[in-house]
Amino acid sequence: MKRYYLSKLGQAIITITLVVLVVFALLRFMPTAGYFSKEQWKDMSEPEKTAYLRSLGVLDPLLVQLRRFVTGLFSGDLGRSIVMYPNMPIASVLGDKMAHSLLLNLLSWFFSALIGMPLGLAMASRKGGLTDKLGTLYVVIIRAVPSIIIHFFIQIYCSRWLGLPLLFYLEQPISWILPILSMSIGSIAGYGVWLRRYIVDEENKDYIKFARVKGLSQRYIMWRHVLRNAIVPIAINLPADFLLMLSGSLVIESMYSIPGTGGMLIKSIKAMDNPMVQVLVLLYGALSVFGVFLGDVVVSFVDPRIKLVDSNG
Amino acid sequence: MDNYSLQSPPFEPGKDAVLPQELFTRAEFSEQAGEDTGFTNYSYWRSTLNTFFKSHLVKVIVVLVALLVLFTLLFPVLTDKDPYQVALSARKWNLPPSAAHPFGTDGVGRDIWARVWHGTRTSLILAVAVAVVEVGIGVIIGAVWGFYRKLDTLMFAIYNTLTNVPSTIYLVLIAYIMKPSVFTIMIALVATGWISEARWFRSRILALREADYNIASICLMTPIRRIISRNVVPHLMSLVIMSAALTIPASIGSEVFLSYIGVGLPPDLCTLGNLVNQGRSAFLVYPYQMIIPTLILCFITISFYVIGNKFADASDPRNHI
Numbered sequence: 001m002k003r004y005y006l007s008k009l010g011q012a013i014i015t016i017t018l019v020v021l022v023v024f025a026l027l028r029f030m031p032t033a034g035y036f037s038k039e040q041w042k043d044m045s046e047p048e049k050t051a052y053l054r055s056l057g058v059l060d061p062l063l064v065q066l067r068r069f070v071t072g073l074f075s076g077d078l079g080r081s082i083v084m085y086p087n088m089p090i091a092s093v094l095g096d097k098m099a100h101s102l103l104l105n106l107l108s109w110f111f112s113a114l115i116g117m118p119l120g121l122a123m124a125s126r127k128g129g130l131t132d133k134l135g136t137l138y139v140v141i142i143r144a145v146p147s148i149i150i151h152f153f154i155q156i157y158c159s160r161w162l163g164l165p166l167l168f169y170l171e172q173p174i175s176w177i178l179p180i181l182s183m184s185i186g187s188i189a190g191y192g193v194w195l196r197r198y199i200v201d202e203e204n205k206d207y208i209k210f211a212r213v214k215g216l217s218q219r220y221i222m223w224r225h226v227l228r229n230a231i232v233p234i235a236i237n238l239p240a241d242f243l244l245m246l247s248g249s250l251v252i253e254s255m256y257s258i259p260g261t262g263g264m265l266i267k268s269i270k271a272m273d274n275p276m277v278q279v280l281v282l283l284y285g286a287l288s289v290f291g292v293f294l295g296d297v298v299v300s301f302v303d304p305r306i307k308l309v310d311s312n313g
Numbered sequence: 314m315d316n317y318s319l320q321s322p323p324f325e326p327g328k329d330a331v332l333p334q335e336l337f338t339r340a341e342f343s344e345q346a347g348e349d350t351g352f353t354n355y356s357y358w359r360s361t362l363n364t365f366f367k368s369h370l371v372k373v374i375v376v377l378v379a380l381l382v383l384f385t386l387l388f389p390v391l392t393d394k395d396p397y398q399v400a401l402s403a404r405k406w407n408l409p410p411s412a413a414h415p416f417g418t419d420g421v422g423r424d425i426w427a428r429v430w431h432g433t434r435t436s437l438i439l440a441v442a443v444a445v446v447e448v449g450i451g452v453i454i455g456a457v458w459g460f461y462r463k464l465d466t467l468m469f470a471i472y473n474t475l476t477n478v479p480s481t482i483y484l485v486l487i488a489y490i491m492k493p494s495v496f497t498i499m500i501a502l503v504a505t506g507w508i509s510e511a512r513w514f515r516s517r518i519l520a521l522r523e524a525d526y527n528i529a530s531i532c533l534m535t536p537i538r539r540i541i542s543r544n545v546v547p548h549l550m551s552l553v554i555m556s557a558a559l560t561i562p563a564s565i566g567s568e569v570f571l572s573y574i575g576v577g578l579p580p581d582l583c584t585l586g587n588l589v590n591q592g593r594s595a596f597l598v599y600p601y602q603m604i605i606p607t608l609i610l611c612f613i614t615i616s617f618y619v620i621g622n623k624f625a626d627a628s629d630p631r632n633h634i
Binding site for chain 2: 019148156265284
């Protein structure tokens with residue numbers, strides 16, 4: 001078991017290193033205007049700008065900058081925001097925003113798994129029936145209509161018909177409903193359609209046919225054999241899904257004006273706040289790599305084959 | 314099944330098995346008919362197309378998509394309506410649909426009919442270009458990756474780096490760094506999408522290499538040229554068509570997302586993404602400004618999903634019988 005975890009951890013570390021390198025290299029191509037606040041950009045003359053950039057260290061050789069950035073990361077110094085929150089340390093800006101995003105994402109992740117999985121199970125157990133057809137229709141609509149339009153309709157109509165608040169307020173839990181609905185509606189379809197697919201694939205396998213021939217009850221086959229195997233590819237994605245939602249809610253957070261981290265990326269990109277973009281991208285990257293690692297850990301509990309391979313090898 | 318064999322009486326030759334001889338006539342010996350059993354004129358593509366077009370839904374969708382593509386491509390030739398023509402008088406702003414403006418006009422008096430078809434054209438061209446480049450790169454790299462196992466370490470490192478981080482982030486980043494244009498969006502979409510295609514084709518090609526029917530062909534001394542042209546290429550081609558068809562709706566969706574964020578595309582360019590997002594701001598007062606482009610967009614995405622999925626079914630030889 002230990003070896004499995006260690007190799008997965010190693011993979012995660014390599015990936016994060018590569019992500020840091022890629023993001024860092026990409027950001028060197030960004031317009032240097034991102035290093036100035038609006039007033040500075042207007043008032044400074046060309047030589048002043050160059051001098052300012054030099055003082056920030058942006059004109060140093062790439063490797064020197066990289067070393068500075070990495071050592072900063074390890075000592076917990078994420079740099080300072082320039083345009084969005086002039087001269088505030090990014091770490092302190094992010095702190096309370098993370099709390100909002102985490103709260104909503106945790107709730108919507110919970111609900112989408114809670115609704116999506118039974119949906120997939122129901123669709124697969126009566127394949128071709130009414131539930132299956134309605135579920136497929138739902139999935140097709142979710143996939144075909146741009147998610148932005150769906151979120152938009154949810155915001156406009158659900159708030160009108162159900163009398164729910166149009167924007168998010170932390171103090172009123174009733175205003176959490178619509179953002180959570182928007183966030184979960186896509187992933188419910190995702191869980192439903194994939195679980196259905198894995199169950200159907202699994203049911204066509206020989207060992208299931210054999211179990212049927214042996215006369216085991218459909219219930220027993222479904223819970224003891226089919227589901228245990230079909231859930232593996234879903235389980236491996238569960239933690240990553242949760243962390244991915246942090247970035248997926250980028251549109252929703254700006255729609256409901258949730259003071260979370262999702263809208264931050266868009267805002268800081270529009271404001272061309274380079275250090276901010278850099279940290280945010282890195283944060284999301286690190287979170288999702290961590291999510292993939294957690295998925296590997298989860299799957300080692302769900303999938304008995306991993307233990308077997310490891311103890312034999 | 315067990316019950317059946319228990320109930321039916323044991324077989325006794327000569328008792329029930331006697332059939333009246335007059336029901337049978339002796340057939341003439343025919344060399345032609347004898348040869349026929351040894352040769353099938355099975356054609357992969359004909360069977361695939363037959364199975365594909367068996368469904369009426371597919372027939373209708375293919376005809377409609379073909380018409381739509383033809384119409385949007387010819388649209389600039391057919392009319393002289395300028396999608397960028399701004400009306401100076403406020404009386405021509407936000408007009409409801411009428412004969413002169415079939416879809417009405419938008420907030421600065423631009424004709425939505427012309428804008429929608431120009432936008433569909435741009436979005437379709439973009440999506441098709443992305444699909445062709447992405448799948449092309451995917452096939453080539455996937456094939457190389459599948460044949461040289463030494464590349465695994467390198468390619469999986471790239472794969473993890475690109476897929477473990479949400480593609481939106483790379484998409485936004487690339488679109489941010491480069492100047493807004495259709496080309497930028499194309500680069501951004503291809504840069505985030507090619508690796509998944511490559512990985513998928515790698516696994517397909519690995520499976521294809523080890524497939525029993527290829528091993529059987531090799532054992533039967535079938536020339537390599539024939540194995541490639543009869544076994545490998547048709548299978549690969551159908552995979553290419555399928556994944557290209559499924560890439561198109563995804564690219565259109567990403568385009569809408571990017572134009573919502575406001576990076577990548579010049580905001581005044583006619584694309585479905587821009588039209589939908591511009592219509593969104595006027596939705597409460599003039600709903601048709603958003604509904605019309607959204608409907609066309611949904612039609613395109615659903616059509617290509619259906620075409621891709623049905624083609625995947627049709628291209629599987631097991632469904633040809």
